[in-house]
Amino acid sequence: MTSPSGSDPIAAASANWVRRDVVDAMAAATSIMRAQQIVLAAVDAELRPLGLTFARFEVLRLLAFTRRGELPMGKIGERLMVQPATVTNSVNRLESDGLVERRAHPTDRRATLACITARGRRLAERATDTLDAMRYGLADLDDADLRTLTAVIGTLRRAVGDFDDAA
């Protein structure tokens, strides 16, 4: 399975076909990993002076965009596409920093609401301005490239169900 098996020309051609395909896939996968590393490093570097990370910023921004400034933990995980344990961790840190408060859910005693504080809102503003100013680490790409990137990845996300109506 590892190398083309000998002399069958059809198998050989097929193997080459598959191999070209695979090389492209590996290159793309590697590129994606590296792109994430680049963007995250740039963004986190900007956020560090503010005492934030991108992960926590995302939670804060999500809450700030909400009508009442609060959301059940589970919803946060759904929107941000991370496991519940990750939300617990982020909210713990945000709460330690006084940027978010946990409150009881009014009707469901299993659930916990994360509620953004005034300080949290102010910091979210500042952080958003900061990241907007450096274009989220993507200042070197033009608008067309940005849209292309988002579109292609959109295909991938659609394929894995990111945009299901259920969500």
Added chain:
Amino acid sequence: MTSPSGSDPIAAASANWVRRDVVDAMAAATSIMRAQQIVLAAVDAELRPLGLTFARFEVLRLLAFTRRGELPMGKIGERLMVQPATVTNSVNRLESDGLVERRAHPTDRRATLACITARGRRLAERATDTLDAMRYGLADLDDADLRTLTAVIGTLRRAVGDFDDAA
């Protein structure tokens, strides 16, 4: 700085321009983060039964591609674009699993060579076949999309110096 300041139409237009730009950048950044999460999850899931992670697989594959099957720790970090501490960690785990051995560098006593073992080579083969078969989690993208992705990210990587002659 947070919201457009009142009535100046030029400022307002400029703000809108900037905002559109920024929205694209944020969308692209979010897409990149999510794409990495999708690809890494898919790849790691395939590798888990083999007792590997993508990070360790990359080290193994890099060593396997080398003439003598060995490389100084520092070189590994350079090629894989990770910090020295990350290489130390990966090689520690690979060494515990008998997939790699540390050896003294013949001429530079500061340096350490990571050397792939026979078991390491065999596992790298199997892992490569496995990942090739599932196209590195990108089976849902066609060849054109894969190349587009790699090309656009290439622009970004060039901008941050990934392809400097020095490297």
Added chain:
DNA sequence: GCAGGATATTTCGACGTCGAAGTATCTTCA
């Protein structure tokens, strides 16, 4: 020949993320 600076690794602590297991609380349906 040696002092000072560069380079190669490791150690340490911090963080985000995951998966699995555990606990508390709904909800459903027989």
Added chain:
DNA sequence: TGAAGATACTTCGACGTCGAAATATCCTGC
């Protein structure tokens, strides 16, 4: 209505990654 299953969180341990500090070993210029 009461047991069985679904949900919402948290806890725990594992892992990859980083940045900073520490250690050991070159290397350079005087």
